[in-house]
Every structure is written in C-alpha cells, then in structure tokens.
Amino acid sequence: MVRGDIETQTETSLKALKHCLEGAGTSLDNVVMVRMYAVNSGFYNAINRVMPSTFRRTRRHAASCRRRRGRWSSTFEIECVAVA
Numbered sequence: 001m002v003r004g005d006i007e008t009q010t011e012t013s014l015k016a017l018k019h020c021l022e023g024a025g026t027s028l029d030n031v032v033m034v035r036m037y038a039v040n041s042g043f044y045n046a047i048n049r050v051m052p053s054t055f056r057r058t059r060r061h062a063a064s065c066r067r068r069r070g071r072w073s074s075t076f077e078i079e080c081v082a083v084a
Contacts (some may be wrong), residue, residue, distance in 0.1 A: 006043045009076045010050040017078060018054075026082045028054060033081040043076065 002012045018028055034055055036047060 006038070006046045006076060007050050010047050010078075013076060013078050014050070014054045017080060021080075021082055024082075024084075026084050028082075030084070031055060031080045031082045035079050037077040037079075039075050047076070 002009045004012075021027055021031070034051075036051075038044065038047065
C-alpha cells in the first residue's frame with residue numbers, strides 16, 4: 001500500500017505499472033487503454049494533473065467507486081491494456 005496524498009499514490013502506481021509493462025516486454029508507449037478507480041471522485045483533478053506526464057497519447061477513463069467496508073485497502077487503483 002502506498003502512503004501519501006493522491007498525487008503521490010498516482011505517481012508511485014504509474015512507476016510500478018511501467019516496470020510491470022517492461023517486464024512483460026512492452027512499454028507505456030504501447031498502452032491503448034487506462035482505467036482508474038478512486039474511492040472519491042474528488043481525487044480526479046489531482047490524478048489528472050499527474051497522468052499526462054505518463055500517458056501523452058492514451059485515452060483515459062476514470063471511474064469512481066464507493067468504498068465498501070473491508071473491500072478496498074487503497075484509495076486508488078489503475079489498470080491498463082497494452083499491445084506487445
């Protein structure tokens with residue numbers, strides 16, 4: 001779990017995503033879809049300040065999910081689809 005404000009969590013998650021993609025033989029340049037989940041829709045302005053520095057051409061989709069007791073251990077999640 002990443003500690004810090006939502007911008008720090010976003011930056012750290014994107015760095016981890018970059019390493020995962022490189023380990024799979026692809027890169028951030030090959031990402032065709034990014035989906036973000038946050039427990040609070042108020043986080044999206046901060047998230048969107050960080051995202052363009054990583055994904056310049058990729059379309060992003062943001063989704064807000066309500067926290068259910070015991071369901072989420074973090075405030076932010078990201079998933080993506082990339083081509084090899």
